[in-house]
Amino acid sequence: TSAGAIGSQDAVAARAGVSGETLRLVAKRFAETGGDVHATVTRKKRELPPVPSPVTGEVEARLIAMACSRPPQGYTRWSLRLLEKHVALVEDIPNLDHSTIGRVLKKRNCVLI
Known part of the structure; x- marks a missing residue:
């Protein structure tokens, strides 16, 4: 591709070294966060605390x-x-x-x- 051209999703995924599905999920999260890169790449905080296992x-x-x-x-x-x-x-x-x-x-x- 020429300079500045983005390329297909498959090409972008291949250049980034991820699957097309990973690229799709990251793009979806980017859109959900309103284009906030930090919110897109950081882990979400759990809404509920983890439940301890009953098996001690x-x-x-x-x-x-x-x-x-x-x-x-x-x-x-x-x-x-x-x-x-x-x-x-x-x-x-x-x-x-x-x-x-x-x-x-x-x-x-x-x-x-």
Whole structure:
């Protein structure tokens, strides 16, 4: 392109080393901020504070201990949903859904056998 010519969106994205989607989002934000470059490139402040995870180190340890214990009578092994039901029965462990329990066990390389 000649000096002063902007070029296509794809050409601009390629020169900037970003994807066309990134360029589109930055252009949209630039328009939303009324052309304020600083507001466009700085991160937005969170509207709500982050919610702390209910899974503390102690909760993790108790959950792993439960998963390593003998399953209840009538079951040959623990499942994530069975753990979820038993966690709900323990008063000092927050209720956790089976997907959260699975993530905790996976993070600690604990496999239900």
